Amino acid sequence: MKEISVTSSFLVYDSIKELSNEVQDLMEQAIEIRKKAYAPYSKFRVGAALLLDNGKIVLGSNQENAAYPSGLCAERVAIFHAGSVYPEAKILKMAITAASDTNQTKAPIPPCGSCRQSIAEYEIKQETPIEIYFMGEIGEVYKSTSLKNLLPFMFDKKFL
Ligand code: THU
Numbered sequence: 001m002k003e004i005s006v007t008s009s010f011l012v013y014d015s016i017k018e019l020s021n022e023v024q025d026l027m028e029q030a031i032e033i034r035k036k037a038y039a040p041y042s043k044f045r046v047g048a049a050l051l052l053d054n055g056k057i058v059l060g061s062n063q064e065n066a067a068y069p070s071g072l073c074a075e076r077v078a079i080f081h082a083g084s085v086y087p088e089a090k091i092l093k094m095a096i097t098a099a100s101d102t103n104q105t106k107a108p109i110p111p112c113g114s115c116r117q118s119i120a121e122y123e124i125k126q127e128t129p130i131e132i133y134f135m136g137e138i139g140e141v142y143k144s145t146s147l148k149n150l151l152p153f154m155f156d157k158k159f160l
Pocket of ligand 1: 044064072
């Protein structure tokens with residue numbers, strides 16, 4: 001028997017103002033699309049903005065449904081849109097922000113497990129890391145240098 005250890009590390013920015021201009025702009029677009037989320041059930045709005053290597057920015061917000069599991073997270077709305085419209089483009093960066101209609105979200109909100117698995121597919125396909133920045137409504141922004149850093153031991157096509 002042996003023990004192995006896998007560690008992940010993140011950069012923590014005090015606020016959006018500490019980000020580079022490019023990432024700040026991306027996060028601001030995520031904030032704007034977050035406000036358009038369709039979240040009548042959870043009242044929890046999420047926005048995601050992707051920067052592609054062709055210069056395009058692709059946005060998504062969570063889309064809920066009366067049949068709850070039929071809704072979709074913001075990250076997957078954005079990444080599936082990018083995969084559909086720009087199948088050849090690489091995704092360089094992703095900015096995520098979440099805010100509740102009922103209380104102020106200060107904690108950085110990471111993508112859920114299903115979104116991590118979905119983003120992983122594109123990171124593996126493009127063979128280059130996707131930088132992921134995530135925040136709540138205000139406050140700190142966390143940066144992960146890759147999706148793999150957020151999802152160690154991921155399931156992928158090599159196991160098939
Ligand atoms: N949600 C996202 O959009 N992204 C996540 O990574 C976590 C959760 C959405 C789904 C649902 O509409 C609401 O937030 C509450 O779970």
